[in-house]
Amino acid sequence: MRPALAASLRxxxxxxxxxxxxxxxxxxxxxxxxxxxxAGRNLMGAPVAGVPELVTLSIVAIVFLQIPQALRAxxxxxxxxxxxxxxxxRPGLGRWLETLFDLISMAVVWxxxxxxxxxxxxxxxxxxxxxxxxxxxxPTWPVKLTILVGGTMLTLQFxxxxxxxxxxxxxxxxxGEGAH
Amino acid sequence: xxPFEIGLIALAAMFVTVLAGLFVPIALMVCSFVGVxxxxxxxxxxxxxxxxxxxxxxxxxxxxxxxLFVLMGFIVAEAGLGRDAFDVANAMFRRLRGGLGVxxxxxxxxxxxITGISIASAAVFTKIAVPQMIRHGYTPRFAVGVVAGxxxxxxxxxxxxxxxxYGILTEQSIGDLFIAGIGPGLLLAVFFAAGIVLMAxxxxxxxxxxxxxxxxxxxxxxxxxxxxxxxxxxxxxxxxYGGLFTPxxxxxxxxxxxxxxxxxxxxLTLAGLWRVLVETGLVTATVCFxxxxxxxxxxxxxxxxxxxxxxxxxxxxxxxxxxxMILYVLIVIALGMILDSSSIMLILVPLMLPVxxxxxxxxxxxxxxxxxxxxxxxxxPPFGISVYVIKATLDDPxxxxxxxxKGAAPFALIMLxxxxxxxxxxxxxxxxxxxx
Numbered sequence: 241m242r243p244a245l246a247a248s249l250r251x252x253x254x255x256x257x258x259x260x261x262x263x264x265x266x267x268x269x270x271x272x273x274x275x276x277x278x279a280g281r282n283l284m285g286a287p288v289a290g291v292p293e294l295v296t297l298s299i300v301a302i303v304f305l306q307i308p309q310a311l312r313a314x315x316x317x318x319x320x321x322x323x324x325x326x327x328x329x330r331p332g333l334g335r336w337l338e339t340l341f342d343l344i345s346m347a348v349v350w351x352x353x354x355x356x357x358x359x360x361x362x363x364x365x366x367x368x369x370x371x372x373x374x375x376x377x378x379p380t381w382p383v384k385l386t387i388l389v390g391g392t393m394l395t396l397q398f399x400x401x402x403x404x405x406x407x408x409x410x411x412x413x414x415x416g417e418g419a420h
Numbered sequence: 421x422x423p424f425e426i427g428l429i430a431l432a433a434m435f436v437t438v439l440a441g442l443f444v445p446i447a448l449m450v451c452s453f454v455g456v457x458x459x460x461x462x463x464x465x466x467x468x469x470x471x472x473x474x475x476x477x478x479x480x481x482x483x484x485x486x487x488l489f490v491l492m493g494f495i496v497a498e499a500g501l502g503r504d505a506f507d508v509a510n511a512m513f514r515r516l517r518g519g520l521g522v523x524x525x526x527x528x529x530x531x532x533x534i535t536g537i538s539i540a541s542a543a544v545f546t547k548i549a550v551p552q553m554i555r556h557g558y559t560p561r562f563a564v565g566v567v568a569g570x571x572x573x574x575x576x577x578x579x580x581x582x583x584x585x586y587g588i589l590t591e592q593s594i595g596d597l598f599i600a601g602i603g604p605g606l607l608l609a610v611f612f613a614a615g616i617v618l619m620a621x622x623x624x625x626x627x628x629x630x631x632x633x634x635x636x637x638x639x640x641x642x643x644x645x646x647x648x649x650x651x652x653x654x655x656x657x658x659x660x661y662g663g664l665f666t667p668x669x670x671x672x673x674x675x676x677x678x679x680x681x682x683x684x685x686x687x688l689t690l691a692g693l694w695r696v697l698v699e700t701g702l703v704t705a706t707v708c709f710x711x712x713x714x715x716x717x718x719x720x721x722x723x724x725x726x727x728x729x730x731x732x733x734x735x736x737x738x739x740x741x742x743x744x745m746i747l748y749v750l751i752v753i754a755l756g757m758i759l760d761s762s763s764i765m766l767i768l769v770p771l772m773l774p775v776x777x778x779x780x781x782x783x784x785x786x787x788x789x790x791x792x793x794x795x796x797x798x799x800x801p802p803f804g805i806s807v808y809v810i811k812a813t814l815d816d817p818x819x820x821x822x823x824x825x826k827g828a829a830p831f832a833l834i835m836l837x838x839x840x841x842x843x844x845x846x847x848x849x850x851x852x853x854x855x856x
Binding site: 271299302305307309316338349355 | 438439440441442443444445446449450453467468470471474475478479480481483484485486487488491664665669671672673675676694697698700701702703704705706708709710712763
């Protein structure tokens with residue numbers, strides 16, 4: 241049971257990192273795209289069609305692809321004065337509070353994911369796009385998909401925080417409680 | 421309950437949960453969800469509002485360039501242009517008392533003209549300036565304080581990510597905001613430098629006993645170090661005001677320019693570039709996720725009528741312009757103690773706009789005041805993000821967080837003085853802006 245749990249947590253982290261890599265590649269692509277647009281407009285008098293549309297779409301994808309890794313890396317913004325004080329003085333209470341926070345986070349992210357699902361299916365079935373017909377168009381469903389995937393992974397990463405806190409850490413005497 | 425009361429409760433709940441340590445974006449999302457549910461009586465409507473915000477809040481060309489500005493800052497740092505700026509500035513100020521401190525401020529001012537984020541400056545100069553200053557006899561506390569204080573220049577001197585954010589929130593011209601940032605930014609740098617010289621003369625116990633000026637650089641070396649930075653500044657700022665590209669596109673052009681310079685000088689490796697890309701991704705995701713949450717929250721507040729009610733209250737309460745500004749600055753600085761700069765701006769600015777617009781306040785000037793006040797929060801405990809970055813970069817257990825906060829305190833006071841000047845004399849900010 242326990243090795244299986246450890247393996248699935250590793251798999252979760254692996255996928256999270258994969259999404260992170262994808263997002264980083266997108267940022268690089270964005271830089272090149274805007275650069276080519278500026279150069280094309282000034283040097284050849286020919287802007288690249290669809291750059292604003294592509295930038296508009298990819299920023300959403302970049303954020304949702306990377307936010308699970310941001311949580312995993314401990315980068316999500318919070319004020320940790322009280323949690324740190326609790327962990328020092330009342331570790332038991334601190335763990336319950338953190339778990340409550342993780343459960344709230346899972347619930348609220350899940351609301352977003354489940355409400356985005358119909359938006360995704362509609363974009364897929366109707367072939368929704370942005371841009372102007374005949375000039376440049378891009379389908380919007382891939383971006384909706386990244387919200388679904390990123391949101392789901394974010395929910396799972398919150399769940400993993402609870403598992404690590406209660407199941408993985410206390411059971412491994414080698415690195416004891418309170419070690420990180 | 422009236423929507424107005426629900427809005428106030430949601431506001432209070434947000435402050436309490438954030439203080440208790442709930443992730444800031446999550447706290448904003450939960451309060452918006454429950455708030456809209458209570459106002460409209462429909463959980464379905466509330467979840468739709470959330471999903472819509474997630475799908476389109478940042479889906480615009482303006483937000484698309486946020487990662488490019490972050491990337492530019494990190495590439496410039498990775499390519500070693502920070503060290504070059506430091507060497508050049510030191511060569512200029514080497515004869516002054518406290519010259520290395522002044523040099524750090526000068527280098528930060530130069531560096532700020534090619535980056536738009538304070539944390540890039542804080543990380544770079546912790547590595548470069550702190551060891552050098554300690555070696556020359558400055559106290560560690562003062563050395564880290566100088567770096568923490570001068571890192572805020574990164575957000576004030578254009579290009580600046582915070583000013584872009586403010587421009588998007590209030591629909592002000594980002595170009596105008598950039599111009600308005602120049603005056604206060606330079607004033608801040610001059611005040612910092614003067615403060616360092618005065619402290620070196622009058623409080624040697626705090627500053628330490630600096631000995632031996634750094635070596636003078638031959639003109640040829642100075643040119644070699646100064647040219648890459650100068651050309652990048654000319655490329656970014658010249659391109660914006662020469663009309664070659666928009667301030668929004670400047671991030672991409674600057675990043676490409678820094679990339680080319682880095683590779684040409686053989687200082688940037690592919691591994692380094694990858695590390696920087698991943699870091700950029702994490703910063704972007706954190707900031708933009710926060711923006712999404714803040715959009716949900718401001719849509720909820722708009723439904724509740726709290727901002728309009730607050731505006732009516734401020735108009736009726738006879739606080740007057742000065743009372744309002746003082747109250748606002750106090751709230752911003754207090755929030756700065758527990759939140760990071762973008763959160764504060766995203767939470768407060770939508771709340772304040774309906775209050776200040778009827779008073780005929782210049783929104784460009786108001787943006788500069790906001791960013792200055794917000795940046796003071798970067799230096800105040802317990803949540804001074806610059807200070808945490810320095811601590812993390814320093815990796816030296818003998819210098820504690822408290823040391824850095826104490827070292828930065830004089831600089832926070834100087835910022836307060838500059839903020840007061842900008843409030844009393846708006847011309848410092850908007851004097852250069854055309855058409856004002």
